[in-house]
Amino acid sequence: MSGLTRSSDGLDERRRRILFRAWHRGMREMDLILGGFANVEIETLSDAELDAFEALLEPDDQKVFSWISASEPTPAEFDTPLFRKIRDFHLSGRGLPA
Structure with missing residues (x-):
């Protein structure tokens, strides 16, 4: 899998930047987790979720x-509804490549 699988066409600048950063983390596992989530959800996220x-x-x-992966507790400032949405998305396997 080469990474970014959705076009950023039609996205505003902020969403394009987040999509890019989600796919260019440095740790491949995080590219797949955050990038996979962003591919599917970036268009529908609210300003607070962004x-x-x-x-x-x-x-x-x-x-x-x-x-x-729940190997460490999530600090309160990051344990947001969006974080739980990303974690649940990852655990569901929806972001995995076909």
């Missing part, structure tokens, strides 16, 4: 991966 997504793109990949 804020939460941008915040989640800041910490180190290994930390975020440990929260998503």
